[in-house]
Amino acid sequence: MDSGRWIDPKAGKETLRVYAERWVETRLVGGRPLAPRTAELYRAQLKNHILPALGSTPLRQLEASAVRAWYGKLSGPSGPGQVTAAKCYRLLRAICTTAVDDNLIARNPCSIRGAGQERPSERPMFTLAQVQALVDAVEDRWRALILLAAWTGLRLGELSALRREHLDLETGIVNVRSAVVDVIGQKRSYGPPKSAAGRRTVAIPPHIIGDLEHHLAVYAQSGPQGLVFVGPKGGPIRRNNFSSRVWAPAAEAAGLPAGSHLHDLRGWGATIAARHGATTKELMHRLGHASPAAALRYQRAEQDRDAALAAAMSAALGQPNHTEST
Incomplete structure (x- = not known):
């Protein structure tokens, strides 16, 4: 208790579902409440992808192993895709970070390295x-x-x-x-x-x-x-x-x-x-x-553009490109 590391055993009894809803309602970003569209997005992610698996778990019983199992299924072949899984993981991690700050849990159970990083597929590039x-x-x-x-x-x-x-x-x-x-x-x-x-x-x-x-x-x-x-x-x-x-x-x-x-x-x-x-x-x-x-993220590297850059690099050295040498 003197060192500030003690967690009241009575804390963290409420479920993730209850705490997460309160978190969305009271969350501040830059001193302001969440934008309506952002709050709507968070509630949709909770409802569709997080709470069905973890919502009934009391905060203090939310273990890293349960989070890994949930994320593994969400990011797997039967899940909604890697981008959605990353977004949901970041949301759960942020909620649990606040729970740590509130002294409701001792540590954040979201500890999967790289799980919150999105790897979106390349969007189409128009001519x-x-x-x-x-x-x-x-x-x-x-x-x-x-x-x-x-x-x-x-x-x-x-x-x-x-x-x-x-x-x-x-x-x-x-x-x-x-x-x-x-x-x-x-x-x-x-x-x-x-x-x-x-x-x-x-x-x-x-x-x-x-x-x-x-x-x-x-x-x-x-x-x-x-x-x-x-x-x-x-x-x-x-x-x-x-x-x-x-x-x-x-x-x-x-x-x-x-x-x-x-x-x-x-x-x-x-x-x-x-x-x-x-x-x-x-x-x-x-x-x-x-x-x-x-x-x-909005800059695209196309094959024809890449070929033009390669030719330009050769030209800068005074070297003929492949077409000229054949």
Whole structure:
């Protein structure tokens, strides 16, 4: 007790289910409660992947062996996949870390090295021709949205919250100041971007300014506070409706790889920016990321690009490439 290592044997009696729900309700990040979408995601991970196996276990009885068995099944062939398993493991580890801080358990039972690291499969990388085909495939109402998503890297939530006052087409910039927050069972709301880095000003490539001017004149809501992108009936964009009614048929018509998402345009835009000399810091700003790792995930290494780099290295030494020597 004098050393501060003593744990009250009466502590930790409540189950993981009870403690985890309280943890989600009271969790603070940067001094603020969890964002509604984040809390919804955590509750879904708990309900679907963590609590069915471990929820009835009292905290003080949650052993490392039980966590290993749970994670092994979750990350195995019958589980939801490695990325989901890593996300759920990180959530459980964070909950147990707080339990240690609360002196409810003596040590964190989540001790599997590397279990929280995601190893996502490579997302599809579009060609310029495919992006142009996608732009041509959507209705005129959605043309500017696709162009802005591709060439500025804005997220759908940021595009959905974009208002006229956020666009300055004379100087060619878009000010990202808010994002749509859609939570199941709750009324739509508008809040700040995902992080402080998400509040940013992004330069718009000049070649799409004309499309944006046309869009504002024909489709956007009126007034400075008017939403830039709305549906045919004048209502705000709904993610699921947009994905099924706009994106899916256009992606198929454009010949995009199966499973492509609007979010993949962020990766395309980041790669194009990198090819034209954007530094990691510049990519972080453009995409609204606080860490270099997050921004670099969106850069893709394609085989044709890699071959061009190899040829350029040979050229720098004055050596002929394979084609010239044969």
